[in-house]
Amino acid sequence: MKKNIDIIIIGFALFSMFFGAGNLIFPPYIGMTSGSGWLTSFLGFVLADIGIILLSINAVAKAGSYQAVVGRAGKKFGISLEFIMMLCLGPILVVPRTAATTYEMSIAPLFGSFNPALFSVLFFGLTFLLTVKPTKVMDIIGKFLTPVLLVALAFLIGKGIISPIGELKSFTGSEELFSTGLTQGYQTMDALGVGGVTALIMTSFLTKGYKDKKENAILTVKASLVAGLGLILVYGGLTYLGATVSTIYDVSISQTTLLINITSHLLGSAGTILLGIVVAFACLTTSIGLTSVTAKYFEDVSNKKVKYEYLVTLICVFSAIVSNLGVDKIISIAAPILTVLYPVSIVLVLMSSFGNLFTKNSTFKGAAYATLLISLLTVIDSLGISVSFVHILPFNNFGFNWLLPAIIGGILGHLFLKDEVNMFYNKAS
Incomplete structure (x- = not known):
């Protein structure tokens, strides 16, 4: 009770x-x-x-x-x-x-x-x-x-x-x-x-x-x-x-x-x-x-x-x-910062939620850095410096233009970055 x-x-x-x-x-x-x-x-x-x-x-x-x-x-x-x-x-x-x-x-x-x-x-x-x-x-x-x-x-x-x-x-x-x-x-x-x-x-x-x-x-x-x-x-x-x-x-x-x-x-x-x-x-x-x-x-x-x-x-x-x-002023300050941080956070949390599929830290690194790059370019574009290709990425209209780059980055990290299996996850699970 x-x-x-x-x-x-x-x-x-x-x-x-x-x-x-x-x-x-x-x-x-x-x-x-x-x-x-x-x-x-x-x-x-x-x-x-x-x-x-x-x-x-x-x-x-x-x-x-x-x-x-x-x-x-x-x-x-x-x-x-x-x-x-x-x-x-x-x-x-x-x-x-x-x-x-x-x-x-x-x-x-x-x-x-x-x-x-x-x-x-x-x-x-x-x-x-x-x-x-x-x-x-x-x-x-x-x-x-x-x-x-x-x-x-x-x-x-x-x-x-x-x-x-x-x-x-x-x-x-x-x-x-x-x-x-x-x-x-x-x-x-x-x-x-x-x-x-x-x-x-x-x-x-x-x-x-x-x-x-x-x-x-x-x-x-x-x-x-x-x-x-x-x-x-x-x-x-x-x-x-x-x-x-x-x-x-x-x-x-x-x-x-x-x-x-x-x-x-x-x-x-x-x-x-x-x-x-x-x-x-x-x-x-x-x-x-x-x-x-x-x-x-x-x-x-x-x-x-x-x-x-x-x-x-x-x-x-x-x-x-x-x-x-x-x-209004606080929101205007917050928007670009949160636009950079939030996608990276989501990617790492989602991958961790399915840790049995993503056992190498190198996969996390590749996905995180790719997501961070796209998020930064999106913010730069919103500030008036044209980075037009971010708008043609899949799911851009939903705010998920980082999704495909995250997947590609994760695959590249898994294939080309040397890393050991994450032992912490195995113990925790």
């Missing part, structure tokens, strides 16, 4: 850590653009978002750490990739964005004249208080914050199902709808922080007395399934809400405006308040989780020479400053 309760609590916390404000605005827009075909788009979204998350958590849990996965492309490569990724998840991009999003979607609509600098101090002051004790993070999120978030979401979705706003616009072309959902799910880039998040989950189970590594890994996967189920239900509900306004709005409407209008249609002025609560709790839980994950990572990197509490303080202070740049 205790084990099941622990799985549910940590699963709830994991749900909240992945369910940020970005996840709130994607599904309604997908539904609005899909109408009667919303379920097809939704399935594509789930596959590219939740599917990759679950595969990633499973791979990291089996390997024992994220470094054991990405390090197969080379020790220095793995350390560098993880280090940059954790900086992005922490004070540079993702954590500051949670405060900026909360201000723009929750505080500004309700308290228009509230000072943004003061709000950032209050937001990260609360983040600090709820994060400074690492063993309590998952319990605080799972027991207290997530239930509030779920109740608010359930109320909004339930109202939309009982009293649909409008008719579902008729759509055909299931292949196009599925690819739309697939692309949107990929663009959430939720699996980027899965290494640190998985480590936090496993540590939480460890502090609850589950010291056997195999049992700990199994419980971690089960908690991720709880989170995955929660995400599927919420995403499904939000996608359907979007579909009910498909005859009212078109693709010209912004994702944020669409969500605000849906809540206003369903609940009137009370909808603005409810949306503010949902966004605030979604962003706060993400901020708490990622601040803890990042601080724990850098504490371990420093061999505990820099204490967790000091790192939490540093992250909160720096994030408070960066958050005042605003959501």
Whole structure:
């Protein structure tokens, strides 16, 4: 009984850590653009978002750490990739964005004249208080914050199902709808922080007395399934809400405006308040989780020479400053960095998930470096320096133009790079 309760609590916390404000605005827009075909788009979204998350958590849990996965492309490569990724998840991009999003979607609509600098101090002051004790993070999120978030979401979705706003616009072309959902799910880039998040989950189970590594890994996967189920239900509900306004709005409407209008249609002025609560709790839980994950990572990197509490303080202070740049500016900074990091991370995680097929580190190296090259060229092209061939690669329209080069790179690495069989995987499996 205790084990099941622990799985549910940590699963709830994991749900909240992945369910940020970005996840709130994607599904309604997908539904609005899909109408009667919303379920097809939704399935594509789930596959590219939740599917990759679950595969990633499973791979990291089996390997024992994220470094054991990405390090197969080379020790220095793995350390560098993880280090940059954790900086992005922490004070540079993702954590500051949670405060900026909360201000723009929750505080500004309700308290228009509230000072943004003061709000950032209050937001990260609360983040600090709820994060400074690492063993309590998952319990605080799972027991207290997530239930509030779920109740608010359930109320909004339930109202939309009982009293649909409008008719579902008729759509055909299931292949196009599925690819739309697939692309949107990929663009959430939720699996980027899965290494640190998985480590936090496993540590939480460890502090609850589950010291056997195999049992700990199994419980971690089960908690991720709880989170995955929660995400599927919420995403499904939000996608359907979007579909009910498909005859009212078109693709010209912004994702944020669409969500605000849906809540206003369903609940009137009370909808603005409810949306503010949902966004605030979604962003706060993400901020708490990622601040803890990042601080724990850098504490371990420093061999505990820099204490967790000091790192939490540093992250909160720096994030408070960066958050005042605003959501649009932070996103514009984040986009090229994430475009480079995310594909490489996915390739290494997917290959690790099927480790019985990929036993040589040289295969990982070839695939990782080929993916990195294409990702870098894609970013260079987006900055105005023409690298036109990246657009003619297969699956470019889905954001997967790195897929074929990764396969070719893996084959070349396997054939021409000398390497020993990865013994760690054999032991872990």
